[in-house]
Structures are given as C-alpha cells and as structure tokens.
Amino acid sequence: MHLISPSKVIKGKYAWDQAIPEIRNLSKRPLILGRSNSTKILRSKLSNDLRAFNLKVTDALLEFDCCQEDLDRLSNILVKNECDLVIAAGGGKVLDAGKLLAEYHLLPCITVPLSASTCAGWTALSNIYSKKGQFIKDVKLQSCPNILVYDHYLISTAPIKTLTSGVADSLAKWYESSVTSSSNKDGIIQQAIQISRVLRDQLFIDGKKAYENPIVDNLSWKNVIEANGLTAGLIGGIGGEKCRTAAAHALHNAITQLEPKNNPIHGEIVGVGILIQLRIEEAKNNNKLAHQSIKQLTKFLKDLNLPITIRELGIDVFENNNLQKIANFACRKESEIHFLPFSITPKDIVEIISEFEKLKIKI
C-alpha cells in the first residue's frame, strides 16, 4: 500500500482562512491539540475562528512528548467531549500525537504545522517517545492526514531554530536515501532519490538566505519552508521506507536515549547524524566523495548556526560509557542503520564517533 500524500494540501499566506470551510464540512466538534506556551496565542486564534462558526471546540495540550501517557490522557478528553475531528497545531511531536489520536478513534485528522521543523504534517508515520523524549518506536499509520494546512503566516512566527533544524532533517532525505537505495532498480524509488537531490541543492542555495531574512515575502524563506514541510514528506510518500531513514536517523534515535542537556530538536540531532553517517561511509564503504561532502555540509550547518558535534548537543561521549550506549542502541537488530549497504557493528561506531568528536574540522 502506498500512502503518498494528504488528500488535500492547502498552502500559502492565507491557508488557514481557506481551510475553515473545509473544517466546517468535516466537523461540528473538533479537538485542537497543541503544546508549547509560545504557540498559545496562535492556537487561541484557531479555536476562536472556529467558534465564530458555532463549532464546539475542545482545546487540549500535549503535556510531555508524543508519549503513550499523553495519548491515553488525550483519548479520554476526546471521548468525553465527543470530538469528531482532530486538528493538530504545532511542531513535529504535536503533529505526530494528533495523527495517532485520530487513528485510534477512526476520526479524520487535519495537521496545521506551526513551524517548518519537520514533514510530520504530511506523512503517515508517527514517532513515539518516552515522557523524557527518548525515542521508542515509529508507528505506520493507516493514512496520511486528510488535510494539511501549511499557512505561511503561522509558520513565520516560529523560532528560527525550527527552520534551520528542519533544513537539516530535509537534507537527510538525500544523504540517507542515496546511500541505501541508489542500486535499487525500481524507477519510482530512483525518482524519489532524485527529488531529494534537487531538494538538497535548493536548500544549499536558499538555506542561508532564508535564515538571514525569515519573512513571508522572502522567496528563499518560502522555498525552504515548503521544502521542509512538503517536499520532504512527498519523498517519503513515493519512495517508501528506504527513502526515509538510514544511519543519520538511527544515530538520532540513539542520542535521544541519553537525554542531551541542550534539549536539541529533532533536526539538530539528525544534522550531526548525517555528518557521522558520511564518516561511516568513508571508513567502511570507501566512499571517496564523503570527505568533500563532510566539509561542504559542515560549513553549511555552521552557517545556519546548527550543531556539528554530539558535544554541542549537550552530551560528552567520553563520559559515563555514553559512546558505547549510543553505539549499542544505533546497532540494535531493528535499527535503520542496517539499511546501509554494508555491515556495521557497535565497535565501528565507537571508533568513528570517538575520532569524529576529537576532530577539529577546519573550514
């Protein structure tokens, strides 16, 4: 089964206003799910806009992460208020939780990303974490959201690090899919990989311009947010599982286990994961181009003020056996790291990361 995209994508400066008639067609009693204090004003606007049309809106909050405890509590709120639609308005964790909640209750789902930090508003996937943000597993959903509302004004209010972090997460599509699937003979997968290459090139061209001038009327900013929230989702939709993840995301999942002190968001960790993945390819797969890619990507991540080492995420890998813990988790039997076209062991990871963390990369 292919779950390629949401049934409708409403995007642009006035996307939310355009979505209201669609929401009225679908629902009398929507639940609006959010999380952070910083998006409270935006979420009240969404609620009030719907109440103005006599919809009975229930506001609900994610307390921790997209974790089972939160989902159970939110399920009770949803049932008690007889909600007939889930509107998830927030970052990746809120979108993931909203999609799961809708699926548990066989309800339609509308995603309203309030930042350009991930493509979670698009995909038929949710990640489940612990209360403390440690990755547990990903869950494949029965469908993509019914409607994705990608409102440029709402997204422009998000902190800049959500945009840069989203850039790192989108770049991973190319670095991960090209290594895992370049020898795959399936035409659609090859086309998905090529879209991810064009996406990478676009981000290299527009990323810094978007970062320096994050406003709705900056074409580079628009290109970057749509790359992060839409195109990255499409690549996973048409390319399938092997176009999604490899070592960079496996390392992300491992690093979250140690609860990094600087509270990095998803893409900030994934960006470091890509650099380590390239180092793995150089050491284990004799990839002669990897060194040049590491230099190019390191400079780009630094230009966007993104972390480039695990230390910068808030973990000293040389303390508390941290390095071994990361290596063991990244190489679990079910880990995406094994999508790499060569074998990899915890010992390899320990060697590569310890060398990598000591390295002073000169640009």
Ligand SMILES: [Zn+2]
């Ligand atoms: Zn990701």
